[in-house]
Amino acid sequence: MLTPQNEDYPRWYQDVVAKAELADNGPVRGTMVIRPYAYAMWERMQAEVDARIKATGARNAYFPLFIPESYLRREAEHVEGFSPELAVVTHGGGKELDEPVVVRPTSETVINSYFAKWVQSYRDLPLLINQWANVVRWELRPRLFLRTSEFLWQEGHTAHATAADAAAYAERILRDVYEDFMVNVLAIPVLTGRKTARERFAGAVNTLTCEGMMGDGKALQLGTSHELGQNFARAFDITFSDEDGGQSHVWQTSWGASTRMLGGLIMAHGDDAGLRLPPQLAPIQVVVLLVRAEGGAGERAAGLVAELTAAGVRAELDDRVDVSFGRRSVDWELKGVPVRVEVGPRDLAKGSVTLVRRDTGDKTGIPAGEVAPRVTAALTEAQAALLDGARRRQEERTVDVSTVEEATEAARSGFARLSWSAVGEEGETRLAEQGITVRCLRRADGSLPVTGDEADLVAVVGRAY
Amino acid sequence: MLTPQNEDYPRWYQDVVAKAELADNGPVRGTMVIRPYAYAMWERMQAEVDARIKATGARNAYFPLFIPESYLRREAEHVEGFSPELAVVTHGGGKELDEPVVVRPTSETVINSYFAKWVQSYRDLPLLINQWANVVRWELRPRLFLRTSEFLWQEGHTAHATAADAAAYAERILRDVYEDFMVNVLAIPVLTGRKTARERFAGAVNTLTCEGMMGDGKALQLGTSHELGQNFARAFDITFSDEDGGQSHVWQTSWGASTRMLGGLIMAHGDDAGLRLPPQLAPIQVVVLLVRAEGGAGERAAGLVAELTAAGVRAELDDRVDVSFGRRSVDWELKGVPVRVEVGPRDLAKGSVTLVRRDTGDKTGIPAGEVAPRVTAALTEAQAALLDGARRRQEERTVDVSTVEEATEAARSGFARLSWSAVGEEGETRLAEQGITVRCLRRADGSLPVTGDEADLVAVVGRAY
Numbered sequence: 001m002l003t004p005q006n007e008d009y010p011r012w013y014q015d016v017v018a019k020a021e022l023a024d025n026g027p028v029r030g031t032m033v034i035r036p037y038a039y040a041m042w043e044r045m046q047a048e049v050d051a052r053i054k055a056t057g058a059r060n061a062y063f064p065l066f067i068p069e070s071y072l073r074r075e076a077e078h079v080e081g082f083s084p085e086l087a088v089v090t091h092g093g094g095k096e097l098d099e100p101v102v103v104r105p106t107s108e109t110v111i112n113s114y115f116a117k118w119v120q121s122y123r124d125l126p127l128l129i130n131q132w133a134n135v136v137r138w139e140l141r142p143r144l145f146l147r148t149s150e151f152l153w154q155e156g157h158t159a160h161a162t163a164a165d166a167a168a169y170a171e172r173i174l175r176d177v178y179e180d181f182m183v184n185v186l187a188i189p190v191l192t193g194r195k196t197a198r199e200r201f202a203g204a205v206n207t208l209t210c211e212g213m214m215g216d217g218k219a220l221q222l223g224t225s226h227e228l229g230q231n232f233a234r235a236f237d238i239t240f241s242d243e244d245g246g247q248s249h250v251w252q253t254s255w256g257a258s259t260r261m262l263g264g265l266i267m268a269h270g271d272d273a274g275l276r277l278p279p280q281l282a283p284i285q286v287v288v289l290l291v292r293a294e295g296g297a298g299e300r301a302a303g304l305v306a307e308l309t310a311a312g313v314r315a316e317l318d319d320r321v322d323v324s325f326g327r328r329s330v331d332w333e334l335k336g337v338p339v340r341v342e343v344g345p346r347d348l349a350k351g352s353v354t355l356v357r358r359d360t361g362d363k364t365g366i367p368a369g370e371v372a373p374r375v376t377a378a379l380t381e382a383q384a385a386l387l388d389g390a391r392r393r394q395e396e397r398t399v400d401v402s403t404v405e406e407a408t409e410a411a412r413s414g415f416a417r418l419s420w421s422a423v424g425e426e427g428e429t430r431l432a433e434q435g436i437t438v439r440c441l442r443r444a445d446g447s448l449p450v451t452g453d454e455a456d457l458v459a460v461v462g463r464a465y
Numbered sequence: 466m467l468t469p470q471n472e473d474y475p476r477w478y479q480d481v482v483a484k485a486e487l488a489d490n491g492p493v494r495g496t497m498v499i500r501p502y503a504y505a506m507w508e509r510m511q512a513e514v515d516a517r518i519k520a521t522g523a524r525n526a527y528f529p530l531f532i533p534e535s536y537l538r539r540e541a542e543h544v545e546g547f548s549p550e551l552a553v554v555t556h557g558g559g560k561e562l563d564e565p566v567v568v569r570p571t572s573e574t575v576i577n578s579y580f581a582k583w584v585q586s587y588r589d590l591p592l593l594i595n596q597w598a599n600v601v602r603w604e605l606r607p608r609l610f611l612r613t614s615e616f617l618w619q620e621g622h623t624a625h626a627t628a629a630d631a632a633a634y635a636e637r638i639l640r641d642v643y644e645d646f647m648v649n650v651l652a653i654p655v656l657t658g659r660k661t662a663r664e665r666f667a668g669a670v671n672t673l674t675c676e677g678m679m680g681d682g683k684a685l686q687l688g689t690s691h692e693l694g695q696n697f698a699r700a701f702d703i704t705f706s707d708e709d710g711g712q713s714h715v716w717q718t719s720w721g722a723s724t725r726m727l728g729g730l731i732m733a734h735g736d737d738a739g740l741r742l743p744p745q746l747a748p749i750q751v752v753v754l755l756v757r758a759e760g761g762a763g764e765r766a767a768g769l770v771a772e773l774t775a776a777g778v779r780a781e782l783d784d785r786v787d788v789s790f791g792r793r794s795v796d797w798e799l800k801g802v803p804v805r806v807e808v809g810p811r812d813l814a815k816g817s818v819t820l821v822r823r824d825t826g827d828k829t830g831i832p833a834g835e836v837a838p839r840v841t842a843a844l845t846e847a848q849a850a851l852l853d854g855a856r857r858r859q860e861e862r863t864v865d866v867s868t869v870e871e872a873t874e875a876a877r878s879g880f881a882r883l884s885w886s887a888v889g890e891e892g893e894t895r896l897a898e899q900g901i902t903v904r905c906l907r908r909a910d911g912s913l914p915v916t917g918d919e920a921d922l923v924a925v926v927g928r929a930y
Contacts, residue, residue, distance in 0.1 A: 024579065026531070027532070027533050027575065034526055036525065039526045040524070042527075060508065062504055064491035064497065064615055065496070065601070065615050068493060085558060086557075087531075087558075088555065089552050089568065090554075091555065093549060093552075093603030093605060094548070110491070114498055134599065138557040138558030139558075140558060150531065152527065
């Protein structure tokens, strides 16, 4: 049904996206339609990420889609980075516009023009704003979820009184929002680290990243948190009066995570039978599958769904007994629902039902009276097992090397770890010629390098989406 | 501080929007920045409306922002209606596009091109889809929240096997989603009815509407639900095979409500001191206002916030004792927080605190040990009182008349009710010359006319935003 992963991984990905009814290509090149099942996953991602963002003290707001072209030009690196990807509106309301407007590729420029108005005094700081929005970056080689001309994301923008406060907040977002969500909800054991200057966000002085390893050993950047220094503060003149009455420019951060995470979710856990969703994220955690309706099985199956729902489990009933049981099972596997409970008259007569784990394929007969606790336990185990499996693969496919040549070889199947001093900007250029990038720089103990810390860094390199 | 309503109502509106920090004008004409306090209200609107939409069986999805120009032309009335308001992207990725794309003014055309693919058989029906998105309609006379070139909304799109099923669903959305939400959460006693042909959505065969009366007696259309007949089904060739194997076009609905509801919320309840938010919607339902920190009042105030939060109340502490008590009170009034609890050492010494209702201004001393139940009761009362007040105003300002001339006179201060047969299309044109519109057609008993029912209808006419 699906192309096997080891035969053609990109084709497997396309097959899963189409057959699990996750997304379609839009009519305009590079755009996408997110279908209800994938959108339900996005809603769960939004809820989990939003709660973590709010816990850091940030508040949501909404800024316009359209940005005057002149705004982008104010920060030199920023406009240079985004110019090739812009969509430009030249006509509005039946007339040619005096000044063309761009469709936001990201909102630093428009948001900072308001920060300049809203920030007056140190009492207004820190100013912590987040928005959920669509952005447009014209994409020549689109892939659903991974690279699309329009995507959905959250983008946070903050202003602080000191560089240290901004740096601490950027790290807090990386750790308490992105890493925590990705590890504990998505079950993806992301690597955190700093981007090299070459890979940095256009306009940032430091970019922190969460990198996941996909099923084919390639990296996917899943979320980034930037220190912007005072670059935008100078470009947009965002100043505040400090406690002594002096005027200073603010220090800033910005950070984002997008619908690209849906691509990461598919590729981090999927297998030849389809998706494998971590229970914390799954819109449907359990499907109760009615085998045949006889012998009171129909009533019992419906009752189990009610029982599971009451126990706080996202459960759904599949009582389409006119469709073959095998076809329905394959479809729920394809959709990655973590646990199936099969209810049939024969088992029921013996007081039992069958519990099937999607992640392992294990089938267990369990007493019909213990479904809720057994399902809850299976969900907890499946969540941990998916994280463990992804962690094991990442460890197996990460090798320590000494030279750029060895790293190039190792990046065929996974990540290579080597001293950043053995790479440097010159080595980074050579890697790039082979389609390999430095995914992040870390300290030898795996911790995040502090700003300005350049000695003894380890580079993790690989191919990436 | 605010311009009084009876001096200059539009100016009062602008003042509230600016001073309560609800929104700013965007840099591109007609666009807006929704600031955190107003966005928090929008998030509550989204949560309440979304839950009601899902309860009708619809699922959320996401369709692209960009629509090929050619798609809009497929439905003749639709393109005619929207052409003057379109924003057009002519350049993408540094090049001129082969075919210009429009920024969606609404998504019928793009969504229906997918419905044509997804709907094959009667088993696929009804197909019930909703999306939360931004849309763009170029606006020459923008007003924050009420008319903006970009706004946020939800738009639902459905396909059904029969005209009757589509009609019933369109009415269900009007009643169970919009009217229920507007009456019970927003506390706005909306009139429901049918639009005249002149006021109908471009491409619809029937438009149902919820109309609210604002503080100045003018109407605001707060949500609409359309029967599209088979117009888009024919334009996009959406057919299904029925149980007998025959092919038929589907019957459709679409329906939407937007950030315009924020404008309605301001104008339905606001007074000369600012917003008055219904507790069901208010992001902050209660502020505990510390008068002075002495005598354990600080600890007690913080404790009360914890107590209220534990009781399920959205409570916030204001312990900024370095800002004058008067100024803080005025600010919370401006922000429309439904209940204030004032905690000061003098009252506390007598075991009491002061409860202040925003809607009535009533101040009551209550025992400090009974804050949670008293606040909960006050919130319930305030919710009912705001709805009652709005209903009373609407009744007082709606008069029964017999002629278009009398209706024109009555519409100076509110709504006029008269027989639709005394108006007709000719009368509607005369009213339009005076800036007056038929807001909706209803049956004499106030109920919704069924499709095709033209006899004995009552027209409600008024000025509108």
